Amino acid sequence: MSFQRFYETWFDQLKEIIRQLSQVPRPATSDQHRELHQQLVQKAVSHIYEYYRVKSLAAKNDILSVYSAPWSTSLERSLHWIAGWRPTTAFHLIYTESSILFESHIIDILRGLRYGDLGDLSPEQLARDSASEILGLMGDIEGKMEKLVEILEKADKLRMKTIENLVELLTPQQAIEFLIASAHLQFGIRRWGINHDRQRETT
Known part of the structure; x- marks a missing residue:
């Protein structure tokens, strides 16, 4: 199976997982x-x-194809950093979602109510130094662009580590x-990109 076909299947499966996540009871009451x-x-x-495991295998077979990402829209590719997000x-998204939810709950928060969502991020959670660690690793990667496969693997490990760190946090x-x-952001960008590419093809 080509990576492009894998990605299409993987993307559909991601939508199903996000549907399941969206339907779970929140907050948890048991x-x-x-x-x-x-x-x-x-x-x-x-x-x-x-996704990153299969992408790594694809990169070892055809690194230039992975960097050019033909399965992505032109909009998605324009946002890429070393063949990915x-x-x-992720940190910008966390802070944005937290601010939106905090503002929507402000009256309840003043009354002492808590929802357990991203609007309830504690100072301890926000103070964790994950962002600084990630930025430091990014600087290390950008200084070694001569080895494309190695750089891509490091970048993807960094992306995965970012997700793992945030989920742990x-x-x-x-x-x-x-x-x-994050999935809705990904879905939205892809949808906009598909529409944009279609418009370009018809003009």
Whole structure:
């Protein structure tokens, strides 16, 4: 199977996983719900890991194809950093979602109510130095562009490590919301990219 065909199947499976994540009870009100949260978060992370595993194999066979990413739209490719998403994007997404939810809950928060979502990120969670660690690793990668396969593998490991660090940092409910938000961003960019490419083809 070509990587392009794998990606199309993988992308459809991601949509199904996100649908499952979107349907879980939130907040968790029982041990069963909490266990379900953890299982689905792990399922999503494992699915992402599988993408990078297969991508690594494809890169060893045809590194230039992986960098050019013909399975992506022109919009997606314009946003790429070393053949994928920029790791700091995940932190921007967390902070944005947290701010939106915090503002929407501000009255309840002042009353002492908590929802356990990304709007309830604690100072301790926000103070974790994951972002600094990721930025440091990015600088290390950008100085070694001569070995494309090695660079790609390091970049993808960094992307995976970013997700793992964030999921570890967040509660299961917050991790679900992060995974849903990041997938919706990915879906939206792809949808816009497909529409844009179609318009270019007809003009």
